[in-house]
Amino acid sequence: MQILIVDDSRSSLAYLARITTDIGGCGVETFLRPSEALQRCSETQFDLVLVDHVMAEMDGVELTRHLRARQPYRLVPIVMVTSDSEREVRRRAIACGATDFVNKPFDPIELQARLRNLLALRQAQTELADRADWLAREVAAATHDLVAREEEVIWRLARAIEYRDGNTGEHVSRVARICRLIAEAAGLDSERCRIIYLAAPLHDIGKIAIADALLSKPGRLDPAEMATMREHVTIGARILQNGSSELVRTAELIAQSHHERWDGAGYPDRLSGTDIPIEARIVAIADVFDALCSERPYKQAWPLERAYAEIVAGSGSHFDPACVTAFQSRWPEIAAIMTGSPAALPAISAA
Numbered sequence: 244m245q246i247l248i249v250d251d252s253r254s255s256l257a258y259l260a261r262i263t264t265d266i267g268g269c270g271v272e273t274f275l276r277p278s279e280a281l282q283r284c285s286e287t288q289f290d291l292v293l294v295d296h297v298m299a300e301m302d303g304v305e306l307t308r309h310l311r312a313r314q315p316y317r318l319v320p321i322v323m324v325t326s327d328s329e330r331e332v333r334r335r336a337i338a339c340g341a342t343d344f345v346n347k348p349f350d351p352i353e354l355q356a357r358l359r360n361l362l363a364l365r366q367a368q369t370e371l372a373d374r375a376d377w378l379a380r381e382v383a384a385a386t387h388d389l390v391a392r393e394e395e396v397i398w399r400l401a402r403a404i405e406y407r408d409g410n411t412g413e414h415v416s417r418v419a420r421i422c423r424l425i426a427e428a429a430g431l432d433s434e435r436c437r438i439i440y441l442a443a444p445l446h447d448i449g450k451i452a453i454a455d456a457l458l459s460k461p462g463r464l465d466p467a468e469m470a471t472m473r474e475h476v477t478i479g480a481r482i483l484q485n486g487s488s489e490l491v492r493t494a495e496l497i498a499q500s501h502h503e504r505w506d507g508a509g510y511p512d513r514l515s516g517t518d519i520p521i522e523a524r525i526v527a528i529a530d531v532f533d534a535l536c537s538e539r540p541y542k543q544a545w546p547l548e549r550a551y552a553e554i555v556a557g558s559g560s561h562f563d564p565a566c567v568t569a570f571q572s573r574w575p576e577i578a579a580i581m582t583g584s585p586a587a588l589p590a591i592s593a594a
């Protein structure tokens with residue numbers, strides 16, 4: 244425990260220092276000038292302050308007010324020493340934040356007893372604050388572990404879906420990162436961007452219920468096969484429905500609506516414009532763009548520039564124009580993701 248004493252009378256200061264030193268177990272620093280005491284308070288944390296009421300440079304009330312304005316001194320016991328026992332002085336002392344006051348002349352035994360009590364209070368405050376800090380750190384660590392585990396499960400599930408679809412995980416990884424870039428550029432808050440980044444990889448989860456023959460069919464699908472393939476969106480939404488977390492609820496929205504079109508010509512609900520959840524509008528762009536750039540049994544991979552032009556051409560018809568603008572604004576980073584530039588490849592589990 245460190246005690247600060249401020250009194251512009253040299254003899255009073257020495258007397259108070261002797262009384263407080265006799266308490267034992269405490270460091271004591273004394274100051275004749277309040278301004279120097281305040282300066283010292285900026286450098287170190289005192290646990291108890293003893294301040295004279297009447298001082299020439301700055302009175303005890305003013306000094307107490309200055310200390311209380313500082314966060315580290317918000318709760319530190321401050322005792323005002325006064326030779327005036329009038330109610331008005333006491334009222335001002337308490338109003339400005341003093342914890343207690345003592346009247347001169349005081350009994351050293353009584354003063355020591357009161358200071359001991361206040362030091363015990365301070366000790367309890369400090370231990371409580373340390374405990375609260377420790378608890379906050381523990382909760383943060385536990386939350387971090389939970390989030391990390393949730394992310395890991397998502398990525399492993401997404402990779403399982405990709406294998407089912409004949410790929411090895413790169414498609415969902417690229418789509419997730421492109422979605423995050425578009426979401427950021429569209430002005431979504433950081434937590435929303437994180438959720439989209441993690442929910443996007445599950446957009447085709449419904450494909451696990453589609454027959455192998457259909458998923459791996461070389462050549463284009465006939466209308467009946469196309470109708471069956473389109474069921475992957477409602478199946479995916481059913482797999483994810485009634486999620487208990489915002490992440491799973493967002494993944495359900497994306498699974499359900501990532502094939503809707505801005506002009507209402509998509510499926511399964513023919514939603515249009517902003518009736519389509521923003522998360523699904525973002526995934527629609529990333530999913531189509533990456534599919535265009537990828538080789539399929541029925542087509543060659545398109546060059547990046549051609550796929551970019553296709554997305555821009557679909558603004559206002561297939562895609563949300565604002566999301567296309569966001570896509571264009573992050574093009575250098577998106578192109579780097581597609582070409583495998585190391586600078587654009589954050590760890591897959593990084594949020």
Ligand SMILES: [Fe+2]
Pocket residue numbers: 446447475501502
């Ligand atoms: Fe899909």
